[in-house]
Amino acid sequence: MSEKLFGTGGATSSATAEGHVCHRCNRELPLRMAASGEAAAVWLCVECGLPFPAVCLPDRLPALSERVALDDRYFDTSYLPPITKETRSEIIRLAGDDGQNDFSEKRASPRIAVALLAAGVELDKAFYPISPTFQMMITNVSAEGIGMVSVGRLSSPFIALKMRSSYRAEPIQVIVEIVRQRELRSPYTEIGGRFVIRLGSTAR
Structure with a gap:
């Protein structure tokens, strides 16, 4: 860096x-x-x-x-091309088509389908940022986990995400442990993650 x-x-x-x-x-x-x-x-x-x-x-x-x-500099996507509405729709469709397959990691609580943009950075085991900022789509969430789609595979054990939920005006930061990855359809990778911690807030 x-x-x-x-x-x-x-x-x-x-x-x-x-x-x-x-x-x-x-x-x-x-x-x-x-x-x-x-x-x-x-x-x-x-x-x-x-x-x-x-x-x-x-x-x-x-x-x-x-x-x-x-710091917000780790989530600055202003220099990246925006994800178009067409691309968002395609990602959500692909994730929805494969949402009931064997890839889905087990979660104790129900998943809620969403379509949220997020900025991310890969973290090492000590939660140190080790990649440039990237964009991804959040496709589902539950109490303990999150489904995501990115361009290409991630190589780190954790990522930090900054996103806005559908019911909160303020963005939130979360650290997510990568549980599973697989190619959804080139160039997209479907990622299953486990929530580790929320940063900067005790709100739910």
Whole structure:
């Protein structure tokens, strides 16, 4: 990634035994400062909006996920060609045709068919962004999982998504674990994912 994404400027924080505390709002964050030579992602303190070039602490994230979000630069799709209405309709049709096949991962709660655009970035196991921003379609959601369609396969274990739901005006960020992938029809790949955590919000 470029220095634009992983610069060293931004807010400062102090270390605690668990993570770092934002100096402006005095809230503990599930982040730590990067060691020498270690890449840092840009995270935001949701309370005050200050950026932190830092490393995520995955073991602390579940308890403190409402306090941080990835910087919006990771979800900037302004330089990408828009997904046309015709393409959206084709993706939804293809996903619907194959919605009842053996590919579907098991979920405890019912799936709800949707047609939502999302911006995404691939993450490694430490939730560090490792790809350029990409666009994808959300085709179904349930309480624990999500169905998606992208152009090409993903190579990472996790992705971060920014999307607007059909009933919320504000966009949400979620981290999703990739469970299954298969070619839907070239160039589209159908992806099944499990919700890991929502960032920057406790709302449902």
